[in-house]
Amino acid sequence: MARNTLSRSLHDLGLSAWFGGTLANAISLNSASAEAGTAPATGAVANAGWDRWTPVNAAAIGVHVVGSLGQIAGNKRRLGGQQGVASMALAKTALTAAALGVTAYSRVLGKKVSEHKDVPAQDATTPAVDTPDEVAKAQAQLRALQWVVPALTGALVVVSAFAGEQQRASEAGKGFLQRVNPAG
Helix, strand or coil: CCCCHHHHHHHHHHHHHHHHHHHHHHHHHHHHHHHHCCHHHHHHHHHHHHHHHHHHHHHHHHHHHHHHHHHHHHCHHHHHHCCCHHHHHHHHHHHHHHHHHHHHHHHHHHHHHHCCCCCCEEECCEECCCCCHHHHHHHHHHHHHHHHHHHHHHHHHHHHHHHHHHCCHHHHHHHHHHHHCCCC
């Protein structure tokens, strides 16, 4: 079996940045924006932070996707030959698609918020009394979604660890035997 160090590294580095960055922003940036001093400054600080993170996050996601495609190509034989590998790959693909979808939708909502440069807010995801209705609705959705992306990408980390365990010689051998003789 050939080594897939480059694709595995791209997969893992991209995923770790995607997971860690969105978790850190949910925990720190969104709530810390309330420290800006005034309601309009709070919105401006949150918008500036997310605007700085977005290109890094997009690069991390791209690196992860490239690494994932490399992993699929590198494990083509295992996908068809080792029992359990195809279902694991399908689960990873579904989780990745869900994380991509939620990330993209969060960005759309974030743009609704950032269109109002100095939008008054209590913090990045909590509107102030005088926050425009459209922005307040987007913030309410972002308040929930800020935890969905790290949950999905965290689940991807767990499934990836499981995938690594499937590559152990003992697991690979057992998986190939189960594919050849499902009753045995």
